[in-house]
Amino acid sequence: MSKGLTSRETDYSQWYNELVSKADLAEHSSVKGCMVIKPYGYAIWEKMQAVLDQKFKDTGHSNAYFPLFIPKSFFSKEASHVEGFATECAVVTHYRLKNDGNGNIIVDETAKLEEELIVRPTSETIIWNTYKGWIQSYRDLPILVNQWANVVRWEMRTRLFLRTTEFLWQEGHTAHATQTEAIAETEQMLNVYADFAENWMAVPVIRGKKTANERFAGALDTYCIEALMQDGKALQAGTSHFLGQNFAKAFDVKFTNKEGKIEYVWASSWGVSTRLIGALIMAHSDDFGLVLPPKMAPIQVVIVPIYKTDEELEKISAVAQQIINDLKAKGISVKYDSRDTQRPGFKFAEYEMKGVPLRIAIGGRDLENNTVELARRDTRTKETVTNQGLATLIENLLEEIQQSIFEKALQNRAEKSTNVDTYEEFKKVLDDKTGFVYAHWDGTPETETKIKEETKATIRCIPLDNPLEDGVCIYSGKPSTQRVVFARAY
Amino acid sequence: MSKGLTSRETDYSQWYNELVSKADLAEHSSVKGCMVIKPYGYAIWEKMQAVLDQKFKDTGHSNAYFPLFIPKSFFSKEASHVEGFATECAVVTHYRLKNDGNGNIIVDETAKLEEELIVRPTSETIIWNTYKGWIQSYRDLPILVNQWANVVRWEMRTRLFLRTTEFLWQEGHTAHATQTEAIAETEQMLNVYADFAENWMAVPVIRGKKTANERFAGALDTYCIEALMQDGKALQAGTSHFLGQNFAKAFDVKFTNKEGKIEYVWASSWGVSTRLIGALIMAHSDDFGLVLPPKMAPIQVVIVPIYKTDEELEKISAVAQQIINDLKAKGISVKYDSRDTQRPGFKFAEYEMKGVPLRIAIGGRDLENNTVELARRDTRTKETVTNQGLATLIENLLEEIQQSIFEKALQNRAEKSTNVDTYEEFKKVLDDKTGFVYAHWDGTPETETKIKEETKATIRCIPLDNPLEDGVCIYSGKPSTQRVVFARAY
Numbered sequence: 001m002s003k004g005l006t007s008r009e010t011d012y013s014q015w016y017n018e019l020v021s022k023a024d025l026a027e028h029s030s031v032k033g034c035m036v037i038k039p040y041g042y043a044i045w046e047k048m049q050a051v052l053d054q055k056f057k058d059t060g061h062s063n064a065y066f067p068l069f070i071p072k073s074f075f076s077k078e079a080s081h082v083e084g085f086a087t088e089c090a091v092v093t094h095y096r097l098k099n100d101g102n103g104n105i106i107v108d109e110t111a112k113l114e115e116e117l118i119v120r121p122t123s124e125t126i127i128w129n130t131y132k133g134w135i136q137s138y139r140d141l142p143i144l145v146n147q148w149a150n151v152v153r154w155e156m157r158t159r160l161f162l163r164t165t166e167f168l169w170q171e172g173h174t175a176h177a178t179q180t181e182a183i184a185e186t187e188q189m190l191n192v193y194a195d196f197a198e199n200w201m202a203v204p205v206i207r208g209k210k211t212a213n214e215r216f217a218g219a220l221d222t223y224c225i226e227a228l229m230q231d232g233k234a235l236q237a238g239t240s241h242f243l244g245q246n247f248a249k250a251f252d253v254k255f256t257n258k259e260g261k262i263e264y265v266w267a268s269s270w271g272v273s274t275r276l277i278g279a280l281i282m283a284h285s286d287d288f289g290l291v292l293p294p295k296m297a298p299i300q301v302v303i304v305p306i307y308k309t310d311e312e313l314e315k316i317s318a319v320a321q322q323i324i325n326d327l328k329a330k331g332i333s334v335k336y337d338s339r340d341t342q343r344p345g346f347k348f349a350e351y352e353m354k355g356v357p358l359r360i361a362i363g364g365r366d367l368e369n370n371t372v373e374l375a376r377r378d379t380r381t382k383e384t385v386t387n388q389g390l391a392t393l394i395e396n397l398l399e400e401i402q403q404s405i406f407e408k409a410l411q412n413r414a415e416k417s418t419n420v421d422t423y424e425e426f427k428k429v430l431d432d433k434t435g436f437v438y439a440h441w442d443g444t445p446e447t448e449t450k451i452k453e454e455t456k457a458t459i460r461c462i463p464l465d466n467p468l469e470d471g472v473c474i475y476s477g478k479p480s481t482q483r484v485v486f487a488r489a490y
Numbered sequence: 491m492s493k494g495l496t497s498r499e500t501d502y503s504q505w506y507n508e509l510v511s512k513a514d515l516a517e518h519s520s521v522k523g524c525m526v527i528k529p530y531g532y533a534i535w536e537k538m539q540a541v542l543d544q545k546f547k548d549t550g551h552s553n554a555y556f557p558l559f560i561p562k563s564f565f566s567k568e569a570s571h572v573e574g575f576a577t578e579c580a581v582v583t584h585y586r587l588k589n590d591g592n593g594n595i596i597v598d599e600t601a602k603l604e605e606e607l608i609v610r611p612t613s614e615t616i617i618w619n620t621y622k623g624w625i626q627s628y629r630d631l632p633i634l635v636n637q638w639a640n641v642v643r644w645e646m647r648t649r650l651f652l653r654t655t656e657f658l659w660q661e662g663h664t665a666h667a668t669q670t671e672a673i674a675e676t677e678q679m680l681n682v683y684a685d686f687a688e689n690w691m692a693v694p695v696i697r698g699k700k701t702a703n704e705r706f707a708g709a710l711d712t713y714c715i716e717a718l719m720q721d722g723k724a725l726q727a728g729t730s731h732f733l734g735q736n737f738a739k740a741f742d743v744k745f746t747n748k749e750g751k752i753e754y755v756w757a758s759s760w761g762v763s764t765r766l767i768g769a770l771i772m773a774h775s776d777d778f779g780l781v782l783p784p785k786m787a788p789i790q791v792v793i794v795p796i797y798k799t800d801e802e803l804e805k806i807s808a809v810a811q812q813i814i815n816d817l818k819a820k821g822i823s824v825k826y827d828s829r830d831t832q833r834p835g836f837k838f839a840e841y842e843m844k845g846v847p848l849r850i851a852i853g854g855r856d857l858e859n860n861t862v863e864l865a866r867r868d869t870r871t872k873e874t875v876t877n878q879g880l881a882t883l884i885e886n887l888l889e890e891i892q893q894s895i896f897e898k899a900l901q902n903r904a905e906k907s908t909n910v911d912t913y914e915e916f917k918k919v920l921d922d923k924t925g926f927v928y929a930h931w932d933g934t935p936e937t938e939t940k941i942k943e944e945t946k947a948t949i950r951c952i953p954l955d956n957p958l959e960d961g962v963c964i965y966s967g968k969p970s971t972q973r974v975v976f977a978r979a980y
Binding site: 027029030031034035036037038039041042043045046062063064065066067068069070071072074075076082086087088089090091092093094095096097098099104105107116117118119126129130133139145149150152154166168341 | 517519520521524525526527528529532533535536552553554555556557558559560561562564565566572576577578579580581582583584585586587588589594595597606607608609616619620623629635639640642644656658831
């Protein structure tokens with residue numbers, strides 16, 4: 001391990017970049033805006049995928065795969081959709097390279113596509129063009145399909161995991177016979193995301209609806225989960241869109257309902273991405289590195305032997321093997337690091353940087369006493385415990401850590417959630433205290449835009465469980481019936 | 491279910507296309523050469539992924555993710571590599587669309603990339619450019635990384651699963667300190683693929699090396715597994731490449747070895763793709779539809795109730811539920827199809843088309859007798875059996891079916907493997923009997939090319955366990971020390 005991280009206090013952004021690098025999560029590639037997700041970072045994504053995929057299947061969805069490329073003309077069919085994505089599209093124009101005769105590889109101009117292909121920034125258009133062939137009658141509905149895929153949205157300023165030109169995600173695309181069903185699906189998937197964020201990632205989220213300004217391009221309603229990072233900035237962690245009949249109309253997807261009438265199909269789409277890894281990092285980690293909730297940790301327990309002789313190592317390894325067997329029997333992932341090329345202190349720092357929730361160290365005295373040293377990553381506390389019932393102790397401790405990390409994030413959010421009633425106060429809180437700011441708003445896009453221009457704060461959402469109360473807009477003074485959640489955001 | 495399939499006898503190619511469509515596996519998309527993998531087809535891919543991924547991890551590999559785009563200049567760095575892929579590259583030249591003012595969406599010419607980006611046809615170049623930053627010392631080796639990804643190779647003539655412009659695959663890319671290690675890795679992964687093909691897909695394969703003509707662009711040696719389809723054509727089902735130091739030299743990837751000397755790194759790469767689904771279909775299926783070996787079947791057992799009244803259905807459902815519980819406890823996937831919109835005969839044909847290995851039908855008489863009707867998909871045989879110990883019977887039967895499907899494919903291959911000693915005989919066997927043709931070859935690319943031009947047969951491989959025997963080349967009459975395997979291929 002090289003030297004430690006810049007502290008969050010000193011430079012949060014720098015801290016984040018260093019952590020992503022030193023915990024071996026990801027790096028910038030030679031392709032502008034695109035990242036390389038390194039094995040340890042990808043292992044976290046695999047944990048996320050496994051849990052989410054099971055939740056999607058438990059709610060009746062199947063996976064499928066649609067083309068990477070979208071004909072340009074498809075894109076233009078839903079007006080607000082193309083407007084939303086046109087400025088960030090990677091465009092394929094040719095399908096062949098050639099040697100120019102001087103040893104240079106150049107694009108073969110004779111292999112120009114008649115119609116340009118867009119590298120998918122999202123797949124509503126290609127999927128609804130496909131669904132047209134799948135749907136004739138109400139018997140063909142609902143269609144509950146998800147896709148795990150890469151997407152490309154050209155970004156000028158990128159940050160690893162948070163904003164990259166290419167990223168990995170899942171996108172659900174469902175088709176329904178009624179508006180009610182489509183909205184129920186949209187809400188159900190929001191709840192799946194919120195459950196995942198809170199109970200697996202240990203990140204508390206606000207469930208809400210986006211304002212018209214912040215809606216997905218082509219949606220009638222965008223639902224979202226909003227999380228708060230340690231620096232008081234918000235992060236949109238997942239979205240679920242009620243698309244109405246917009247894409248069905250754009251691609252002429254109709255069905256015969258039970259009464260024999262022909263109608264357009266209703267739609268939803270929903271997605272989360274590798275951005276969640278950014279959220280996970282920023283919600284929990286500290287100046288010593290990554291802090292992972294046990295349910296998202298590729299390695300939940302690491303065992304480090306501390307020995308002077310090969311004979312001692314052999315004895316420690318025998319004890320370690322028993323612990324490994326006991327932990328694996330409980331479904332706990334464990335790594336035994338007996339590398340002789342690195343010293344224990346180096347290993348301790350490395351697993352701390354990588355956020356392994358529990359570290360077991362076993363030394364000569366432990367052998368004598370039938371004990372191990374157990375260190376918690378989240379609290380950085382250590383204790384010496386007996387080997388008797390160790391696996392059960394660890395199992396309980398991992399649950400406790402999971403809960404404790406969530407509580408800490410919840411407390412951070414509570415401390416950084418503020419009701420304000422004036423614009424002055426609003427700006428002061430944004431600058432000094434940061435966090436979620438609950439304020440009255442007059443409901444107009446104009447006011448929202450002005451506040452954004454003046455303060456860089458956006459309306460993160462209108463919470464679903466919002467209490468109604470009379471008030472006046474902090475900006476325009478016009479009447480309002482509820483507070484909305486403002487924040488500066490990633 | 492609409493009417494049945496064209497028979498294999500009548501038109502094998504048509505049979506394949508109809509089966510892919512009617513079994514709901516995949517379809518052509520509106521994007522030329524790109525396919526939509528439908529949920530049932532994708533479920534087979536997920537089964538394949540799960541098994542292979544575990545095998546990769548069991549052999550010490552981790553997953554990671556590298557960019558979709560490759561700068562054109564990277565491509566040119568390894569001469570034979572770019573030569574191999576240049577003519578099938580999708581090229582991204584722009585990163586923005588705009589409205590032309592008349593309501594048309596056009597490419598924004600002001601957003602032209604300085605250097606074109608290639609949509610990856612394979613990732614050796616971008617990965618070795620990345621590995622340069624990961625490797626300094628022998629302590630950093632080996633690197634054992636795999637990626638699950640989509641790739642694009644522009645194809646003019648496409649067939650679903652077998653040859654499509656975009657396809658899904660995994661690509662392993664490993665880096666080693668010695669040639670010996672890199673070759674051992676290459677061979678190990680070939681064996682992993684062969685094990686998967688034979689013991690999971692029930693497809694017997696020949697393990698061999700490609701001739702120089704058929705090698706991967708940039709490899710020193712390409713190992714392959716070759717399977718035989720029912721129509722007597724060969725299909726390359728997986729490849730594993732020993733890349734020597736070619737990519738290390740192209741991207742200047744050196745390391746300090748244990749002796750303190752600086753050397754270039756040794757490499758392997760290996761991959762299988764959604765093409766395996768094509769192999770699975772063509773190896774086993776019949777004129778009634780897909781035949782799936784149980785280990786690759788998304789649904790292993792389907793239960794269809796046959797009833798006259800709701801009361802009867804209720805009783806049958808109770809029996810079915812008990813069977814479902816028993817099967818699930820054994821890890822057997824089972825579906826209960828009690829849809830009232832379709833008749834049993836329709837359902838039978840549907841699950842036959844979809845290759846579900848076992849079908850259970852339960853009717854009124856079965857209720858009285860405590861029996862069920864059990865139908866095997868592979869043999870299309872039926873028997874009435876008692877409910878007592880049914881789950882164990884089914885568990886054993888699934889194993890028997892797996893084995894039986896493999897034996898049948900093995901027998902087909904044995905019948906269609908022929909030793910020939912003259913060119914006349916060679917051509918006759920290729921035309922009439924088809925299959926693998928074992929013949930002596932003089933070892934020159936020229937002879938291989940001429941035979942290919944004249945007969946459309948290629949050397950599939952030089953089998954790894956090839957017995958040495960003196961002979962003369964069927965084409966040139968020059969001496970030869972071993973037979974190689976020729977076939978017409980997909």
